[in-house]
Amino acid sequence: xxxxxxxxxxxxxxxxxxxxxxxxxxxxxxxxxxxxxxxxxxxxxxxxxxxxxxxxxxxxxxxxxxxxxxxxxxxxxxxxxxxxxxxxxxxxxxxxxxxxxxxxxxxxxxxxxxxxxxxxxxxxxxxxxxxxxxxxxxxxxxxxxxxxxxxxxxxxxxxxxxxxxxxxxxxxxxxxxxxxxxxxxxxxxxxxxxx
Amino acid sequence: xxxxxxxxxxxxxxxxxxxxxxxxxxxxxxxxxxxxxxxxxxxxxxxxxxxxxxxxxxxxxxxxxxxxxxxxxxxxxxxxxxxxxxxxxxxxxxxxxxxxxxxxxxxxxxxxxxxxxxxxxxxxxxxxxxxxxxxxxxxxxxxxxxxxxxxxxxxxxxxxxxxxxxxxxxxxxxxxxxxxxxxxxxxxxxxxxxx
Numbered sequence: 468x469x470x471x472x473x474x475x476x477x478x479x480x481x482x483x484x485x486x487x488x489x490x491x492x493x494x495x496x497x498x499x500x501x502x503x504x505x506x507x508x509x510x511x512x513x514x515x516x517x518x519x520x521x522x523x524x525x526x527x528x529x530x531x532x533x534x535x536x537x538x539x540x541x542x543x544x545x546x547x548x549x550x551x552x553x554x555x556x557x558x559x560x561x562x563x564x565x566x567x568x569x570x571x572x573x574x575x576x577x578x579x580x581x582x583x584x585x586x587x588x589x590x591x592x593x594x595x596x597x598x599x600x601x602x603x604x605x606x607x608x609x610x611x612x613x614x615x616x617x618x619x620x621x622x623x624x625x626x627x628x629x630x631x632x633x634x635x636x637x638x639x640x641x642x643x644x645x646x647x648x649x650x651x652x653x654x655x656x657x658x659x660x661x662x
Numbered sequence: 663x664x665x666x667x668x669x670x671x672x673x674x675x676x677x678x679x680x681x682x683x684x685x686x687x688x689x690x691x692x693x694x695x696x697x698x699x700x701x702x703x704x705x706x707x708x709x710x711x712x713x714x715x716x717x718x719x720x721x722x723x724x725x726x727x728x729x730x731x732x733x734x735x736x737x738x739x740x741x742x743x744x745x746x747x748x749x750x751x752x753x754x755x756x757x758x759x760x761x762x763x764x765x766x767x768x769x770x771x772x773x774x775x776x777x778x779x780x781x782x783x784x785x786x787x788x789x790x791x792x793x794x795x796x797x798x799x800x801x802x803x804x805x806x807x808x809x810x811x812x813x814x815x816x817x818x819x820x821x822x823x824x825x826x827x828x829x830x831x832x833x834x835x836x837x838x839x840x841x842x843x844x845x846x847x848x849x850x851x852x853x854x855x856x857x
Contacts, residue, residue, distance in 0.1 A: 560756070567753045
């Protein structure tokens with residue numbers, strides 16, 4: 468399977484940073500000011516993140532141009548994710564600052580595809596919010612820091628801010644699995660219209 | 663106290679709709695495609711909503727122009743709310759569709775100012791998410807429908823989707839209180855730069 472054109476474009480733009488982390492091979496969409504990346508431990512299949520390319524912690528740090536580009540990208544990625552994952556709704560959430568639960572000090576919008584009853588066995592419709600702030604949503608250990616080898620996501624430094632709604636252990640995905648999903652989503656984004 | 667210029671502008675644009683509800687006197691900011699309104703039962707002081715003027719249920723229903731205008735407004739309102747309420751962080755959240763917990767089928771971004779320890783007595787930092795989907799966040803009974811007299815927000819039709827984290831009863835605010843806050847926030851928005 469040949470490399471998608473958009474992935475070639477992303478690799479040429481490397482390195483792409485998410486806070487202190489290098490995430491280039493997890494990125495599936497790139498615009499002048501914004502990128503979208505797959506997750507190490509998605510809360511639900513298709514849970515992705517959209518960030519400005521410039522590493523800034525707060526929404527108010529963005530320029531108007533960056534703000535428009537970020538949310539036009541959220542809208543396009545959301546449309547693709549809903550289609551590809553067969554969803555009927557989406558949660559879109561930004562924890563803007565540490566006191567709102569932000570774990571990596573770099574603006575990121577969570578886009579999480581939802582279906583009727585998808586969390587019935589895990590605490591109900593709104594369990595997604597607990598999970599966003601539970602172990603699964605804590606991104607700080609999710610990506611290798613620059614120059615580090617990936618250690619997996621079970622490190623003792625992991626913080627737990629909210630009781631988990633279930634006891635299932637979600638193992639971090641391999642880099643190969645994330646890159647495979649990034650390629651697949653890159654191809655799907657190429658089908659989306661620019662509007 | 664004289665009526666703020668921006669409120670005069672809003673009243674001339676009346677009626678402003680939030681789904682099936684008329685909310686003109688709760689609106690404190692208006693742009694070509696977007697408005698911001700105060701809440702009947704804010705989760706925390708300064709919890710406001712930003713919506714497109716066109717009544718559409720989903721983010722993907724917005725045009726690119728509406729999308730940019732909505733989120734540039736979110737950013738400007740967020741900056742004002744953080745300043746006026748002395749916050750250090752913000753939660754920004756959209757329940758995009760019924761299966762993501764949307765109660766009123768009209769796009770709306772919640773902006774909720776946060777401070778360190780603000781929810782310590784009510785379940786901790788992330789209780790905000792439970793509350794967003796608990797009784798307090800259910801907006802369907804929050805505003806009088808067109809042509810109806812306000813009944814308060816304790817109606818039996820109210821749904822509870824998530825266990826509440828506390829037992830305190832939050833009474834709906836009066837229209838007078840909401841209008842007072844709308845005027846105050848309108849004046850504060852007039853101080854914000856356009857960028």
